[in-house]
Amino acid sequence: TWPSVEEVSEYRRQVRDRIDALITSGKFELTLPLQFKDSACNDNNAFWWIVTMGCEHERIHLETASVHVRELPKKYVKEEMSAFWKKCPKQSNTAPENELVGVDGGSVVLGRPKDSPIYGWDCDYSEGDVVKVNPFKASKFLVSNAEYYHFMKEGGYKERKYWDEEGWSWVQFRKPEHPYFWVRDEASEWGYKLRLQTEEIDIPWNWPAEVNHLEATAFLKFKSEKLGKKVRLPTESEWLLLRDRFVREDQNEWKKAPGNVNLEHFASSCPVDMFAQGPLYDIVGNVWQHTANPMYPYSGYRVQPYYDDFSLPTFDGRHMSMKGGAWISTGNEASRDARFAFRRHFYQFIGIRYIEPMSDDEVDREPFKAVNVGLDPEVEATTHFAFAKSVCGVPNVNTQMAEIALSAFRTHASADVASSAQRALDLYCGAGRITFELTSTFNEVVGSDFTSRKLMPAFAMKERGDTSYVARTLPVDGAPTERTMVEAKSYPWAATYERATFFQADPSNMHAHMTNFDLIVAFNVLENTHSPHLVPAHLLSRLNVGGILVVGSSFVWGEVCNVDVAHSPLYAPDADHLQVLRDLLVADGAAEEVSTDVSSVVAAFPDSLSTGTLRTIKVAAFKKLK
Numbered sequence: 001t002w003p004s005v006e007e008v009s010e011y012r013r014q015v016r017d018r019i020d021a022l023i024t025s026g027k028f029e030l031t032l033p034l035q036f037k038d039s040a041c042n043d044n045n046a047f048w049w050i051v052t053m054g055c056e057h058e059r060i061h062l063e064t065a066s067v068h069v070r071e072l073p074k075k076y077v078k079e080e081m082s083a084f085w086k087k088c089p090k091q092s093n094t095a096p097e098n099e100l101v102g103v104d105g106g107s108v109v110l111g112r113p114k115d116s117p118i119y120g121w122d123c124d125y126s127e128g129d130v131v132k133v134n135p136f137k138a139s140k141f142l143v144s145n146a147e148y149y150h151f152m153k154e155g156g157y158k159e160r161k162y163w164d165e166e167g168w169s170w171v172q173f174r175k176p177e178h179p180y181f182w183v184r185d186e187a188s189e190w191g192y193k194l195r196l197q198t199e200e201i202d203i204p205w206n207w208p209a210e211v212n213h214l215e216a217t218a219f220l221k222f223k224s225e226k227l228g229k230k231v232r233l234p235t236e237s238e239w240l241l242l243r244d245r246f247v248r249e250d251q252n253e254w255k256k257a258p259g260n261v262n263l264e265h266f267a268s269s270c271p272v273d274m275f276a277q278g279p280l281y282d283i284v285g286n287v288w289q290h291t292a293n294p295m296y297p298y299s300g301y302r303v304q305p306y307y308d309d310f311s312l313p314t315f316d317g318r319h320m321s322m323k324g325g326a327w328i329s330t331g332n333e334a335s336r337d338a339r340f341a342f343r344r345h346f347y348q349f350i351g352i353r354y355i356e357p358m359s360d361d362e363v364d365r366e367p368f369k370a371v372n373v374g375l376d377p378e379v380e381a382t383t384h385f386a387f388a389k390s391v392c393g394v395p396n397v398n399t400q401m402a403e404i405a406l407s408a409f410r411t412h413a414s415a416d417v418a419s420s421a422q423r424a425l426d427l428y429c430g431a432g433r434i435t436f437e438l439t440s441t442f443n444e445v446v447g448s449d450f451t452s453r454k455l456m457p458a459f460a461m462k463e464r465g466d467t468s469y470v471a472r473t474l475p476v477d478g479a480p481t482e483r484t485m486v487e488a489k490s491y492p493w494a495a496t497y498e499r500a501t502f503f504q505a506d507p508s509n510m511h512a513h514m515t516n517f518d519l520i521v522a523f524n525v526l527e528n529t530h531s532p533h534l535v536p537a538h539l540l541s542r543l544n545v546g547g548i549l550v551v552g553s554s555f556v557w558g559e560v561c562n563v564d565v566a567h568s569p570l571y572a573p574d575a576d577h578l579q580v581l582r583d584l585l586v587a588d589g590a591a592e593e594v595s596t597d598v599s600s601v602v603a604a605f606p607d608s609l610s611t612g613t614l615r616t617i618k619v620a621a622f623k624k625l626k
Contacts, residue, residue, distance in 0.1 A: 023051065033117035036125055040305055050306050052119050057307075059331045066328050067348060069197050070181060077198045085197040088260075088270035091204035093190075095146035096273045100137035100231075100356050101280060107132050108240040111298045112337040118252055123311035124337045126298030133241045135358045138234065141272040142282050142289070143219070143352040145179075145194075148209035151222045152178055162221045167214035170345050179211050180347045196268055206271040208287045208351040213320045213344035216290045216352045223354065231354040233292040235363060236339075238355060239283075239323045243336055246278025251334040259285025260327045262334045269327060269349070284334070288322040288350035292363040295319045295341035303376055309453035309504075312376060314341040316460070322350055376453065379431075381606035383457045383469040386431035387486045392612040397523075397603035401617075402437035404596050405521045405550040408621040409441070412594040414546025417518045424519040425542070427507050428528055431467070432458030432500060434521055436488070439496040446514060448505045450528070455502050461488060462500050508534045515542045523552040523617070524605075530560055533568035536584045540591060540624055548594070549622045551581065552601070554615040578620055591622040 003011075022028070028047040039049040069077060111126025112118065156162055157176055178184070183193045183200055193200040194207070211219070216233060224230050234242075247258055257264040259275040261284055269286055277283045295314040303312060313319075319341035325334045326349035332338050342348060385391050386398055410418060424442040426435040428449055435447030435458065449455050460467040466487040488497045505511055507525050520539050526532040536551065543549055555577040557563045563571040570580045585591045596619050604612040 019051070019054075022047070033115075034119075035115050035117065036112075036120060036122070036304070037114040046306065053307060056119055056121075056332045059329075059333060062330070063326070063328045063333065063349070066197060070195055071347075074198075074200070079198050081198045082196070085267040087196055087199075087201070087268035088207075088266040088274075090206075090271050090274065091201065092206040092271065095144035095206040095271075096141055098143070098147055099140050101140050102137050103135060103242065103245075105133050105135040106241055106245070108237055108244060110237070110240070114300070118250070118335060119332055120335075120337060121307075121310055121332070121339070122302060122304040123295070123297065123314075123339050124332075125300070125302075127300035129299050131237045133237050136234075136238060137356040137358070138238075138242060138280060139231075139354045140280055142208040142286060143354070144206055144272050145203055145209050146205035148179070148211065148219060148352075149205070150226075151219045154222070156218060156222050159222075162218040163214070164217060166344060167218055170214050174345075176215075179209055179215070181210055204269075204271075206273065207269045208272050208282070210269070210287055210347070210349060210351055212347050212350075213290050213342075217344075219352065220354055229356060231356050232363070233290050234353060234355045235292050236321055236323060239289065239291060239353075240336070242278075242280065242283045243324075246280060247283050250336050251331070257285065257334075259283070261285030261325045262330050263328055266327055282324075282353075284324050285327065285329075286351070287324075287326045288329070288340075288348060289324040289353050290350060291321045291323055293321055295321045295339065297375055301375055303453075309451050312379075312453050313456055313459075315375070316456070318343055320344055322348070326350070377608060378606070379454055379456065380469045381608060381612075382454060383431040383467065383486075384484070385604060385606050385612065386433040386457070387467075391606075392604035392614060394602050394604050394614065396433070397601055397617065398433035399437060400601050401521060401523045401550070401552050401619075402434045404552075404598060404601075404619055405434075405519060405548070405621075406438070406441055407597050408550055408594060409519045409548045412621070412623050413518065413548050414623075417544060417546040421518060423517045425514065425517045425521070427520070427522045427539075428525045429458065429502070430454050432461060432502065434523065435500045435502070436461065436491065436493045436497050438519070438521070439499040440493045442519065443499060445500045446517075447500055447502045448507070448510070448514065449502075450504065450506065452504045455504065457486075458500070458502050461486070461497060462502065465489065465497070508538055510538070510542060517543055518547040520547070520549045521552075522550065524554075524603075526551070526553045527556055528558050528560060530562055531567070532557070532561055532563070533570045533580075533584065536581060537590075540585060540622070543624045545624050545626060547624050549585075549591070549624065550596070550619070551621070552617045552619045553577070554603070554617055556615060578618055581620060585622050590626055591624050594621050594623050596621045 029044045030048050034048055038045050040046055107130050110129045110131055112120045112124040114125050160168055181195045183195050185193045188202050190203050192203045194203050220231055258277055259282055260266055260270045273281055275282055294317045297315055321341050390396060421442050424438045424445045426447045429435045429447035430449055432447045435445050438445045447458055457467040466485055468483050468485050470483055488494050507529055508531055520543055522539060526535055529535050539549055565571045569575055582593055586593060599619055601617050603615055603617045606612050
């Protein structure tokens with residue numbers, strides 16, 4: 001059951017008190033400037049970087065929460081709170097006519113320097129690459145509700161010709177008739193209202209249209225047709241040229257925000273012709289702006305280890321970059337080099353600026369689909385160790401563990417459980433090899449890992465039937481090879497891999513929906529968990545009666561493990577680990593140990609792209625009795 005609001009609030013207070021105590025303790029010396037390039041070099045820098053990261057992440061959640069509040073049915077919000085969410089009072093039944101303004105070409109520097117004194121997420125930083133931008137024309141205003149309405153009025157949501165394949169699939173599924181935050185209201189003058197945080201108002205036609213990337217792309221095909229010339233979304237580089245040329249100062253240099261941003265003006269959008277920035281309006285602020293390019297890593301990209309899956313999962317060709325910030329974007333979000341990305345069907349406070357390119361420079365999204373390959377040596381090595389036939393001179397341990405687990409299941413599971421084989425769970429699954437191996441037997445297999453970063457190869461395989469990685473010939477040092485492609489069709493589970501699904505979770509405190517499994521495989525889990533002695537019973541609680549739990553562990557405790565002997569005899573230097581495991585699971589009659597084909601296997605664990613460590617994995621299996 002969910003904890004009460006009071007319990008959650010008390011927990012939050014305790015966390016806040018603990019963090020405040022650490023900040024004021026003097027234990028961690030603060031040396032300024034605090035920079036990305038040194039953020040993990042020692043405990044002092046690490047602590048202050050994490051504190052700053054927490055503050056900036058709270059800003060993100062301020063904006064995200066405001067989107068969710070706006071999505072809630074009105075019965076769940078207090079309309080009187082509109083006095084707090086002070087909307088812009090300037091609303092009109094008309095909107096300015098948009099036009100295209102010529103912009104000279106030039107050069108822009110991509111990204112934030114790694115010695116910047118301003119906080120950034122890892123995707124913000126670059127090696128200072130300079131990009132040449134060709135001349136183009138840009139819309140003077142963001143697309144207003146009135147301008148977007150022409151698309152609706154002429155049946156844009158019903159015309160297949162305006163939508164790409166992904167967009168039309170979304171239309172068929174969602175059946176939209178208008179932007180998400182519009183509310184149909186026959187009693188209002190124009191037939192629509194606009195949902196704000198806690199109230200609905202008559203459609204302000206002069207405010208920006210808020211649409212997802214699929215709608216934006218379809219609208220611009222419609223707009224191109226009407227204009228008789230091609231217009232499209234700007235690239236990140238084109239947007240940066242506008243910002244550098246017409247806004248100039250960054251967020252930390254403003255005396256007053258130059259647009260409707262940073263919560264300095266309103267707690268809503270405002271007219272698209274209210275904040276001039278050079279010859280254009282709203283280059284920054286009001287609503288975010290869609291761009292034409294997917295999210296991608298700048299040169300020199302490095303994962304920030306304290307939030308290792310902030311950016312990497314978005315480098316997949318499916319997450320589109322957005323720039324400029326909205327009225328509620330503060331701190332890093334409002335800065336020049338802030339980079340955020342969402343899937344194309346997601347909604348945010350985000351709208352459209354369009355450009356007319358002066359040259360044939362169509363943005364091709366294909367090259368972005370595997371740009372994360374080679375960026376994360378740990379994930380690359382994990383993927384290689386998962387899918388290679390053998391590594392470091394020993395057979396692939398993932399296939400061995402899958403075979404051991406399936407054999408134990410077929411031999412010892414209760415007849416009703418074995419005959420149905422509904423659900424299986426693979427913990428600490430990484431690239432998902434064991435998960436996929438189990439799909440040939442089970443109708444549904446859940447793979448779970450601590451970090452979504454390590455799940456990226458598994459997600460790719462699940463969605464596309466293939467995944468890529470860069471690896472060295474192991475265990476011999478050498479230059480990285482060309483990209484290695486792993487395809488589901490090459491494995492026995494080619495016809496069943498889509499039965500897999502993946503979640504990020506803690507094995508000692510799994511999500512409520514992660515239950516009712518017939519088989520659970522816990523390979524390399526105990527040695528990578530904060531409190532290993534709590535895991536076996538927790539896993540048993542998620543297993544169906546008659547189901548099988550298979551544990552494979554080296555019992556070589558990792559850095560994350562809190563291995564105080566006072567907590568459990570499992571951590572004693574001379575412990576008989578398997579006997580302690582039996583005591584944890586069998587003593588009260590909840591389970592019985594069953595035999596496995598082998599009692600141990602030798603496994604290779606990646607240390608780097610070019611080396612691995614061999615360890616003996618002890619194997620035990622248990623059948624749940626009650």
